[in-house]
Amino acid sequence: MPVLEIKNLTKKFGGIVACSDLSFLVEKEETIGVIGPNGAGKTTVFNLITGVYLPTTGEIIFGDKEMGGKTPDNIVKEGIARTFQNIRLFKNLTVLENVIIALDLKYVQYPLLKCLFRLPEISRAEKEVRQKALELLEVVGLQDKAFHRADSLPYGLQRKLEISRALALEPTLLLLDEPAAGMNPEESLELAGLIRSIKERFKLTILLIEHHMDVVMELCHRIVVMNFGEKLVEGTPEEIQSDPLVLKAYLGEAYKRA
Amino acid sequence: MWYYIQGVMALALINVISVVGLSIFTGFTGLFSLGHAAFIGLGAYTAAICTYFYKINFFVAIILGGLMSGLVSLIIGFPTLRAKLRSDYFAIATLGFGEAVRVILENLNITQGARGLPGIKAYSTFPVVLVIAIIIIFIARNFVFSKYGRMAIAIREDFTAAEMMGINLFRVRLRSLFFSAVCAGIGGGLFAHYICFIQPNMFTSIQSTLLTAAVVAGGMGSLTGPVLAALIFAAIPEILRVANMWRLVAYGFVLVAIMVFRPQGIFGYKELSINTIKGFFKKKDPASDLTKGGAS
Numbered sequence: 001m002p003v004l005e006i007k008n009l010t011k012k013f014g015g016i017v018a019c020s021d022l023s024f025l026v027e028k029e030e031t032i033g034v035i036g037p038n039g040a041g042k043t044t045v046f047n048l049i050t051g052v053y054l055p056t057t058g059e060i061i062f063g064d065k066e067m068g069g070k071t072p073d074n075i076v077k078e079g080i081a082r083t084f085q086n087i088r089l090f091k092n093l094t095v096l097e098n099v100i101i102a103l104d105l106k107y108v109q110y111p112l113l114k115c116l117f118r119l120p121e122i123s124r125a126e127k128e129v130r131q132k133a134l135e136l137l138e139v140v141g142l143q144d145k146a147f148h149r150a151d152s153l154p155y156g157l158q159r160k161l162e163i164s165r166a167l168a169l170e171p172t173l174l175l176l177d178e179p180a181a182g183m184n185p186e187e188s189l190e191l192a193g194l195i196r197s198i199k200e201r202f203k204l205t206i207l208l209i210e211h212h213m214d215v216v217m218e219l220c221h222r223i224v225v226m227n228f229g230e231k232l233v234e235g236t237p238e239e240i241q242s243d244p245l246v247l248k249a250y251l252g253e254a255y256k257r258a
Numbered sequence: 259m260w261y262y263i264q265g266v267m268a269l270a271l272i273n274v275i276s277v278v279g280l281s282i283f284t285g286f287t288g289l290f291s292l293g294h295a296a297f298i299g300l301g302a303y304t305a306a307i308c309t310y311f312y313k314i315n316f317f318v319a320i321i322l323g324g325l326m327s328g329l330v331s332l333i334i335g336f337p338t339l340r341a342k343l344r345s346d347y348f349a350i351a352t353l354g355f356g357e358a359v360r361v362i363l364e365n366l367n368i369t370q371g372a373r374g375l376p377g378i379k380a381y382s383t384f385p386v387v388l389v390i391a392i393i394i395i396f397i398a399r400n401f402v403f404s405k406y407g408r409m410a411i412a413i414r415e416d417f418t419a420a421e422m423m424g425i426n427l428f429r430v431r432l433r434s435l436f437f438s439a440v441c442a443g444i445g446g447g448l449f450a451h452y453i454c455f456i457q458p459n460m461f462t463s464i465q466s467t468l469l470t471a472a473v474v475a476g477g478m479g480s481l482t483g484p485v486l487a488a489l490i491f492a493a494i495p496e497i498l499r500v501a502n503m504w505r506l507v508a509y510g511f512v513l514v515a516i517m518v519f520r521p522q523g524i525f526g527y528k529e530l531s532i533n534t535i536k537g538f539f540k541k542k543d544p545a546s547d548l549t550k551g552g553a554s
Contacts (some may be wrong), residue, residue: 050422052418052421071421071426072421072422073421073424073425073426073427076421076422076423076424077424081422082422084418084419084422088416088418088419088422089415089416089419090411090412090415090416090419090420091415091416092415092479092527093411093415097408100408101408101409101411101412101420101423101425102423102424104405104408104409104423105423105424105425108405110404110405112406112433115400115401115404115405115406116397116400116401117397117400118400118404122400122404126403126404165423166422169423169424
């Protein structure tokens, strides 16, 4: 049974069709790449899956439930987490607190009234979640930076923090929106290694938007190519690399094989 | 003299109670309100009517005042926060709400309209106000340094990302509004029993602006900052009583100076605690005090 099924998904903003009649399947523990030129509608698809936008028509089926029309917080509770193309950390908080906020959803359960009077069990729960957050930071190698402000981190580490924050939600499906943007080839390959290791460790299914082709080819089992809101082709990395339609979309009409 | 100082201190602490509530809403949740004087007014009238007409116990009346404000905040918060109004639009909505409440107070029979309610008993003595203020600050602190406070802070920092952390924006914002309204209501109840006479035009948008100013000047995302700012702003006009008409100019000048030289507020995102004071005297790595700190 597929983890995620997208059926005839369409999103219109006024006259602009950002995503048109898109369908694809994501199998369990698979890594699917979503690529395409800028403005192809890749991030729109992510926003539709995570409930930031409501689909105009079409269905998003996660597990066996319809996600279209649910609010983002409820979709997260079903087990979908994401990172953002333009990093969205809680900038004024520490790295540790960023992760703790994500952990709150599943690990911190105490009623409001008890917390107002700070009963001992609250302090205990806080201590535990702190420990858990440190463990998660260790996975991405940020444990040394735990008490730094999130916006004081270098760019690459901010991306890693976003990933560890998404992991703290314990998702089954992880959406990564250009995790290697702005990284040099070495850094992006290192990131690819990290994504591979967390995927195995947490048994994740990953949907990945990325422009760095080396990262995409390295990680993805299948690739969906989008252009002007539509699915151009879908296939294995080898198929995509030699597909004439893809080459045309990326390089234009005049492209001829050298 | 001591009597006078006690009086000023009591009034300042009453202000602190409302400001602490508003700092949860504005400083920690990131929404601006220009109508919090309405909650103070509702609390003041509810508590005053309870003790004046119905001879209800003072402390019960104070709590009823707080609950009344809280209840009304849910009524105003439900449609505005559900619609996910952006911060500035929400502020305008609260401005209208504040005026509406004032007009209602002016036209009800039980509030005696614009004539006001005279002869309220002076129950709000300095020790009473001090104890209540400490309790409110203690509860607010526990709120901020908990899961619930963190959810509010996450929304202030980035509400799109907060939603992706499974946080329900509407519920958390409404909770903060409720909390701040209850604080304002309690502050209002104490105010009524301090000043002994209330009338609707004591609770105008100017009052609301002063509260917001104290929060912003004290530091958005700090509890102790706004508390200190509220105390300073209560003290300045009194200290400068000799300067007569210039004291309000000085008040404005202090506010401008804070915004120019410390736009993040007196304390910014920090709290005044033993750790911060220690850190101020000896340079240390930022890790050491944050391990103890908790959120923000």
